[in-house]
Amino acid sequence: MNKCTERLFNGIIKENPTFVLMLGMCPTLAVTTSAVNGVGMGLSTTVVLVLSNMLISMLRKIIPDSVRMPAFIVVVASFVTMVQFLLEGFVPSLYDALGLYIPLIVVNCIILGRAESYASKNPVLPSVFDGIGMGLGFTIGLTCIGIVRELIGAGTIFGAQIMPEAYEPITIFILAPGAFLVLSWLVALQNKIKAKAAKRGEKKAKSVCSEEGCASCSGCKTQIFPTGQEEK
Secondary structure, three states: OOHHHHHHHHHHHHOOOOOOOOOOHHHHHHOOOOHHHHHHHHHHHHHHHHHHHHHHHHOOOOOOHHHHHHHHHHHHHHHHHHHHHHHHHHOHHHHHHHHHHOHHHHHOHHHHHHHHHOHHHOOHHHHHHHHHHHHHHHHHHHHHHHHHHHHHHHOEEOOEEOOOOOOOOOHHHHOHHHHHHHHHHHHHHHHHHHHHHHHHHHHHHHHHHHHHOOOOOHHHHHHHOOOOOOOO
């Protein structure tokens, strides 16, 4: 798999920061009272993540190890300030809804974690795609949680009425306890899907081994090398 494509896949599916790595839980639980808020926070974080990964990767051989983390924070804070001003100027309603959590992107562990573990050690292009993948994974996670909370707690999705007029909204889902409930449901659903996929993969591998003999698993090696000799 191409390295850039792999970074996208890892960020969205394999290493999703919300449902797999469980990073950035503060904005995940606080701002996802609606789908719009989830998309807004996710895309704002994505922009900062991509730009900071790109600049940190470009400067990775210049920044001294002794001031590595302070330098990363300065870079991230600069881009967060730019995003904050743009939201305040062009999308004031979203800016008011996200409130304090926009400047707190500076200390979001997803951004600092990717800067430290990937961008500071890899070339620019893979670092950019790593930021895109992680950012989109974070956006998808926040949007899914926001959709479920908004649907159950208000009967709407992206502000459009979905539930019938007779539906009585369960307001706890747009409060703090609802965030924990929805997050646990979605993580459990993801784990169940992963477990079923793993079982299907195991059954398929066993069927291939029984029909052809792959000489890679212990069962096939026992059949092919009964005396315990190893393949040379």
